Ligand SMILES: CC(=O)SCCNC(=O)CCNC(=O)[C@H](O)C(C)(C)COP(=O)(O)OP(=O)(O)OC[C@H]1O[C@@H](n2cnc3c(N)ncnc32)[C@H](O)[C@@H]1OP(=O)(O)O
């Protein structure tokens with residue numbers, strides 16, 4: 207950021223308006239070029255974004271009427287055609303054995319860059335609140351990290367700087383923009399709100415793409431929460447437009463798509479195909495995946511009800527089917543398969559800490575043995591653990607894309623086998639969902655999109671599970687195994703009052719979060735994403 211204390215002015219293209227506060231330095235990120243790119247993308251793609259969002263609702267409606275998800279007959283030719291592969295692995299994305307994830311505030315950016323990970327997922331999504339300051343300052347911090355100029359002094363006077371400015375020694379930055387469902391209300395084009403994801407993408411491209419290329423890497427992205435391969439086509443079209451607009455060769459951008467919705471699990475190959483010129487693989491986003499299972503099948507009765515959140519593990523049959531299919535699909539097409547996030551984070555309590563490290567090690571070991579090429583960690587203290595596991599499996603190889611896993615055979619029924627997940631629904635689980643959901647929303651509303659609660663990493667995806675489980679339990683009259691009570695709106699409202707009085711800091715500070723939580727967990731009208739109504743409450 208610059209030191210000037212003056213409010214900057216923006217050079218706005220025709221039809222573009224910016225209503226968010228402007229702080230010194232924002233004019234460099236909200237540059238004329240960046241805003242022109244936003245306008246180009248918006249005008250070309252907004253009608254199709256709206257069409258895709260409508261199509262998502264139609265899938266949920268069909269499932270509610272008894273139709274099950276399946277592999278698409280109309281794209282069988284894509285799956286059966288052996289001739290295509292994704293692009294060659296891009297510089298900085300060949301060896302991805304350990305990827306750090308986290309928010310893009312200045313301190314976390316420096317800590318992530320110094321973490322020793324191969325890749326840093328710089329998160330403008332699950333770990334972020336799309337508060338205006340975060341929207342603009344995230345890309346600013348990434349630009350400064352890539353330029354090697356980033357520094358920070360904490361309020362306590364601790365100084366932060368990069369341990370090296372040699373980008374080859376630092377993690378490759380892969381930025382995750384918002385999903386297609388979120389608007390950006392502070393930037394309008396021709397009087398319409400823009401797509402949050404396209405704003406994140408355009409600001410980052412304009413500020414950093416050339417710097418990333420000069421650093422021997424490139425503009426790389428993680429793409430979240432897609433539900434259909436035509437949503438991947440939309441991103442591909444955004445990439446082509448942006449590369450042409452900025453005069454960058456086609457194929458320079460690379461994207462790793464999260465397979466983190468149930469509908470997308472049936473279209474993994476099609477998603478790789480749509481993005482093949484720009485693809486850097488797929489990631490198994492387990493938390494949103496669980497959320498999506500609940501959301502998509504939420505009205506289909508007890509067979510589709512998951513047990514308490516903490517009882518669901520990656521060894522559940524449907525999760526094994528999903529992750530193994532992901533590895534097989536990626537490697538068939540020459541793409542990386544990246545594992546997901548174990549939510550355990552280091553603790554000061556020695557016993558809890560030991561258990562956390564054991565669980566993360568077991569999780570990464572299973573992924574490495576399954577053929578994943580690398581995996582995610584949520585905390586710098588976990589980087590070495592993941593590295594050790596993948597070092598043992600990969601040895602000197604940068605990845606194991608040649609491990610084709612042709613033994614894996616997964617059917618639609620395997621992906622939908624929710625009933626085989628061991629565990630129970632209990633009052634303890636219900637209380638835990640309320641506790642985490644309210645605490646997380648309270649943090650989110652103050653601009654923090656990731657928090658440690660009860661020694662677990664919580665972010666938008668894990669909070670979605672908490673509130674959606676409660677909605678599903680209420681609307682399917684689920685009986686609690688430990689108390690014998692049936693989950694109802696009245697029971698949940700009573701427990702919310704009890705739980706909130708016991709939260710740290712006292713009940714008063716949770717009033718807004720509690721209101722929002724009840725709206726998304728109890729109200730008959732199920733909100734597709736909790737972040738949508740939450741965003742509307744923010745200035
Ligand atoms: C479902 C999904 O999408 S998973 C991916 C999205 N979610 C995430 O990325 C969550 C990432 N993790 C985090 O944000 C954090 O680890 C949290 C919020 C869970 C916990 O953070 P803290 O409470 O600060 O943890 P803790 O006190 O142990 O941190 C110790 C140090 O590590 C740093 N640190 C912790 N996590 C991270 C991270 N992910 N990235 C960078 N630095 C980190 C902290 O800034 C702190 O640094 P300091 O000593 O210089 O102050």
Ligand SMILES: O=CC(=O)O
Pocket residue numbers: 332464466490491492493494495546547667
């Ligand atoms: O984004 C990752 C997830 O698990 O959700």
Ligand SMILES: [Mg+2]
Pocket residue numbers: 332430431464466491493494667
């Ligand atoms: Mg996610």
